[in-house]
Amino acid sequence: MKKAKDKNTESKILEAAKSVFQTKGMDGARMQEIADKAGINKAMLHYYFRGKQLLFEAVFKNAFSLLSPQLNTILNDESSIEDKIKNFTNNYISFITKHPYLPNFIFQELNRNPEFISKIQKSIGFPSIEKFKKQLNIEIEKGILIPIKAEQLFINILALNIFPFIASPLIKAITNTDNNSYEQLIEDRKIEVSTFIINSIKQK
Amino acid sequence: MKKAKDKNTESKILEAAKSVFQTKGMDGARMQEIADKAGINKAMLHYYFRGKQLLFEAVFKNAFSLLSPQLNTILNDESSIEDKIKNFTNNYISFITKHPYLPNFIFQELNRNPEFISKIQKSIGFPSIEKFKKQLNIEIEKGILIPIKAEQLFINILALNIFPFIASPLIKAITNTDNNSYEQLIEDRKIEVSTFIINSIKQK
């Protein structure tokens, strides 16, 4: 029998495309490699997605839709800023450990195609800083936290959590750390990062 | 006259190659575009550098040799940790503002070709954390700073300084910041970041 369809062809394509695009980027990816990885004929890629560009956008949107809810846990959750930082740091590091190519892929392609942002910005659930800003200012007024601009704090939280995954080859080299030790270093950051931030912004 | 040589051809090529490679990456760059930008024939690229790969490596090493001394100011300078953080933060942000594509380029290509690290690691002046580690531990013992692992502090310093340049398209979108305001945000970080770090690690 030919139509085994152990799996939907479309999703086999998406999975293969994700793997190739995320490791090689839009320009480095080859349609043939995606087809091979999916175990199908190259023409199928055009049959299901109209071409490289659209297939890529499908993969990108998919990747971003994974990242978005993660960001929204700092921005829109109901708990206190301190709790949100602790939670986000812990969760995000676990999340990326499961999707190691994701941050690199997103930032790379976003820098290469700035117009992508406007395409996804319209989609529902796109993160916004507004609520976080209000909440932060209230906690500052109450004297819980020391004064800091919401944008700066937000950048700092993202930076401390995301950067180690983007810069890992360089950091490993500079700190003379092998893969195993680096994994441990990252694991330690689940608490390291949140105490580092809280230390800095909590009123004593 | 033909041999005007208003400028060394080799350096014209390097400059053009740098501009194209840093904005489009190894895979996205086109030899013809580099030649056009340098105002020379494509064959010259092969005459001076043996091909795309070697031309790329020349550009990459060049870029890294700019970044290296910057990192060494935190790692090897003689002043106190606190002063080094203040200096580095201030200097690095000015530095990148002049070379906005540099961090993205380096991390992108380092992730794509992990073997690059071993190539440049041998070159003199490659940053190492050893001295910084010893100095930090001394200051911790003296009670100037609270306990923190050198690797973690180093990652945090880099993260807070470099990340805003890598993630700018996303951060601009989430925080609803236009280019001008973002520039201001970055400018503010020259002191914002160092106080944020010092706040967190200084013994009170």
Added chain:
DNA sequence: ATTTTTGCTAACCATTTGGTTAAACTATAC
């Protein structure tokens, strides 16, 4: 002055690449 070397260009080449097409195969509708 003339030979040799170096710098440079136009034209060309082989391969790769995204994309297309016509035909075959499969499942479903009638």
Added chain:
DNA sequence: GTATAGTTTAACCAAATGGTTAGCAAAAAT
């Protein structure tokens, strides 16, 4: 059972791409 619509493949195509070559022109060496 046969027509119909959806799915898949092999073969093909045009454009792009990194690289090469043969020859010219300008310096440098003799």
